[in-house]
Ligand SMILES: Nc1nc2c([nH]c(=O)n2[C@@H]2O[C@H](COP(=O)(O)OP(=O)(O)OP(=O)(O)O)[C@@H](O)[C@H]2O)c(=O)[nH]1
């Protein structure tokens with residue numbers, strides 16, 4: 229099937245609200261809400277298509293934008309490549325020039341609207357932070373170090389240890405401050421669950437949690453994460469690491485291929501540091517995950 233290339237705009241106003249519109253019933257995925265946008269014509273760049281579509285559909289002039297995520301998705305009747313950009317500078321107030329309902333929606337309420345299936349990854353990319361710290365244990369100096377460098381909006385934490393009497397108070401305190409914290413194993417109350425790549429491959433149905441993440445290393449695992457509707461993945465190793473020098477990294481070009489295959493946000497992990505954020509994003513990453521990179 230031919231791949232339809234689409235420029236999609238996540239228009240964000242100063243208070244953080246996002247502009248969404250309702251697709252007409254006769255359109256593909258009709259009756260569902262969408263982020264405004266449309267097909268990239270053969271003589272256009274994505275930037276040009278984005279500006280044209282947003283002006284045609286909403287009467288808004290795009291002044292500034294940056295890439296958020298690219299999602300390749302196969303509907304039974306149509307294959308799409310959604311090139312999604314955050315439009316953070318614009319002129320004019322969006323209004324439905326084609327008669328479509330258009331509203332501003334607070335980020336934390338987006339999930340209550342019905343979107344096409346391909347949009348789940350876009351929603352997650354809007355909500356998730358750029359940094360993910362992976363750690364084998366929690367202690368106060370470590371937490372203080374994070375607090376000095378990252379706000380709860382910018383950092384998520386994965387603790388590779390089950391909840392126990394030593395870490396519970398620290399985990400709850402981090403969550404109370406607004407950090408998203410996933411711990412190893414079942415932790416129903418928080419709504420977060422992380423699957424190792426072995427657990428991912430051995431799981432047939434999506435566990436009933438709000439946020440499901442998984443570790444992936446290759447195409448088979450990325451496709452399995454797609455099939456399970458995993459919310460975000462950690463893809464590793466990008467480079468070889470001092471702890472596993474015998475394991476070759478996949479390198480950024482392969483990382484980019486796998487990230488494009490993934491329906492969801494992808495964190496780059498392995499042999500990279502915090503200053504690799506730019507190159508990671510250029511290769512399709514949501515951001516950087518790290519173990520030693522986040523140690524004080
Ligand atoms: N604009 C937009 N399209 C989306 C989203 N999610 C998603 O799966 N799509 C799919 O992307 C494809 C192209 O989008 P579109 O129908 O807006 O294209 P267009 O503005 O050029 O419309 P037209 O074909 O009516 O002229 C459609 O098949 C649509 O279902 C989304 O959030 N926004």
Ligand SMILES: [Mg+2]
Pocket residue numbers: 264265266267281285
């Ligand atoms: Mg459109």
